Amino acid sequence: MTENTNDLRETVRRRYAAAATSVTEGAVACCGPGPRKADQNFGSTLYTTEERDAVPAEAVAASLGCGNPAAVADLHPGERVLDLGSGGGIDVLLSARRVGPAGKAYGLDMTEEMLALALAGAAKAGATNVEFLKGTIEAIPLPASTIDVVISNCVINLSTDKRAVFGETFRVLKPGGRIGVSDVVADDALSPGQRAERGDYVGCIAGALSFREYRDGLEAAGFTDVEITPVRTVADRMHSAVIRAVKPAAPTAR
16 A cells, blocks of 8 residues: 555544544544534434434444444345444444344454444443454455445445455355445545545545446446435535445356
């Protein structure tokens, strides 16, 4: 990676490490075009009261995303699900409830402070079908073709190598597997410079792909049935969106 890439990743890591350690102080700030106070576009307000009540308060407080991917992915009992950039673990814990004891929910994060928070939350919730992994979303530490569903909540826009993220996501999915992702996406007309004018990189704005770039990236990795649906505006001509796609099933043997 280039020095600039390393610098950006370290900046992201520091921001989310600080968010994890500040949870108990009730002063978490992260995604969004500026300091987050009561931003309805990010965080725990995007979950139902029932969902918030079903997980530890710390997991709710550490919720920093722009959607509810465990819901949009339409998880089913027995499935194995992977959350890219799992943070404090809210989406992993909700996924674990949806897939039940016959399924499993993995969380992947590069930030030790977030992993510690997530592990504590899983223990507090008594969740036995979850596993948290340390690593980056550009190099997923799981074997190929082992996951039914990949979710992510406003994290892919933070990666400095999104092509690697899409390729790794495709690799770990089973044939016929799918993604259900919440992420920030820019209008096609906005240049990278114009996106940066609307917010910084760690605020989930400057690093966002356009609709066309997102679709092209997923299709280049091998995904089909790509759907990108804007849900709400988070900055001028930038949107929280739901992204769905499918890894084609293996050809039928003849």
